[in-house]
Amino acid sequence: MTSLSLLLWIILGIALQVGLFLGISFWQHWQTYSRLKHGQPEADESIPAVNLPKAEVAGWSGFRPFKVARRVIEDTAGQICSFYLEPEDRQALQSYKPGQFLTFRLDVPKADGSGTEQITRCYSLSDAPQTDSYRVSVKRVPAPPRCDHPPGRSSNFFHDHIQVGATLQIRAPSGHFYLEPGSSPVILIAGGIGITPMLSMLNWCQTHQPEREVWFFYGVRNSKETAFASHLCAIAAARPNVHLRLCFSDPLPEDQLGKDFHHHGRVDVNLFRIELPLKPYHYYICGPTPMMETLVAALEDWGVPDSHIHFEAFGPASIKRRKPETAATESAIAAPASDIMVTFAKSGKQARWSPQSGSLLEFAESQGIAIDSGCRAGGCGTCQTTIRSGEVSYRQSPDYDPEPGTCLMCVSIPKTHVTLEA
Structure with missing residues (x-):
């Protein structure tokens, strides 16, 4: 065998090894791509590396008083402030899933200075679960430029009035947006x-x-x-x-x-x-x-x-x-029958609802019926109302889980003739 032949055999062997390596790499890459395309997990993706804390442990119903233990400014402009909150009763705190929020009932000053009024707002927890305190971080919301809208009432109230030692009324952590268990990146x-x-x-x-x-x-x-x-x-x-x-x-x-x-x-x-x-x-x-x-x-x-x-x-x-199925569902919700009657039992009023009337909360307000509300996004539960008869559907999935036989008026619309305890 000549030197040239030997060299050619060596080159051919190297080429075969490189080709085999590239083929295997391409096959693995294609399998990964196929899993991504069809939403299939990798082998270890669905195996939780650790159990998330259960939000139901040591919870409470209604609002609970918390003291502000500390305030910390988190940005150079001074527009974001963290509030560290400890329970006044010093009892165990409910854990939560990372990503959930707290609901606050705030007594804020009225614009005309004639006293205070209650509003309800939700703020995300901004730290991993701790055993003795919660933390929320609130950004001051200024008035929009070239607009008559006032600045954010709750955020400015937090920045201007909530000092260390202040008491806040807080509902237990909740929300459906949180880190899912698993080990996937x-x-x-x-x-x-x-x-x-x-x-x-x-x-x-x-x-x-x-x-x-x-x-x-x-x-x-x-x-x-x-x-x-x-x-x-x-x-x-x-x-x-x-x-x-x-x-x-x-x-x-x-x-x-x-x-x-x-x-x-x-x-x-x-x-x-x-x-x-x-x-x-x-x-x-x-x-x-x-x-x-x-x-x-x-x-x-x-x-x-x-x-x-x-x-x-x-x-x-x-x-x-x-998603096509979502589009079909939205189409069905967006165009319900236009002759649906909504009866407000306590107020003694009845009116015809149409898709242009908006949510049941907006519809009630248009009829001159005052409904307690907070976030108006299905998060705080303030507008929860008993359904006496009929059915409702939700325009978006609420974060607050309403009690059986009730609805959140801010994100629901009538599905049939409905009578509400309002």
Whole structure:
């Protein structure tokens, strides 16, 4: 055998090994792609690495008094403040799932200065479950520019009136948006003050699943609006499996790319295409409505399974998914019979409801019927009302679970002729 023949045989052997390696890699890659496309988990994805705390343990009904033990400003602009809350009775605290919220009953000053009135608001818990306290982080909401709307009543009340030692009435943690059990890698996406439930999830992972792969995308305008920056950076520096990406859409002149932030622009799917390896991630998103509407639709268009997209919108916003069956359901709900009669038993009023009348809460208010309400998004349960007869349907899934035989008027519409205890 000549030297040339030997060289050719060696080259052929190397080529066969490379070809075999590439073939196996391609097959594994294709299997992963197929699982992602059809929403199938990887072998270990559905196996919980640790049990989540059960929200039902040591709970309470109604409102419970808590003392403000500490206040901490979390951003350089002083617009986000954390409140550490301890129960006045010093009894055991109900645990919660990372991502859930607290409901507050607040006695806020009236605009005309004639006294106070009660309002109900919900705020996400912003830390992993603790045994002796809760934490919420509230952003001051200013009055919109060039508009007659007043500033946010509850957020400004927290910032201006709730000091250390103040007492707050709080309902037990609740909500259907939380980190699902399992060991699959997660993408936490926050916009603005939407960081609060994401931070609860991140901190929980660091305590209970420090080996879990976490990507944290945080979108704000610039460094003045970045909350918990040192905390986030410290976790990312200490944990190689935590990947932090600060995204500034309008950086200040002194903000330096690569030092103060990682990406100039908004959080979007194009950024995910660049940054993320091909894995069956679960996406958790919380932020302003425009961000939510854009991201959820883009992730669906990208091929992310519906079961891997979890989100919570601010306020009464409702983010629509692009599933055919959902579209059919929405169509049926959006166009019910136009001759439905709604009877308000206590008020002695009866009126014809139409799809243009909006929710039952809006309809009642249009008839001059006062209904106690808070979040107007199905979260606080303040507008829970007994159904004497008939049926209702929900325009969006409420976070608060109403008692049997009742409905949340803020997110429900009549399905048949209905009589309400209102």
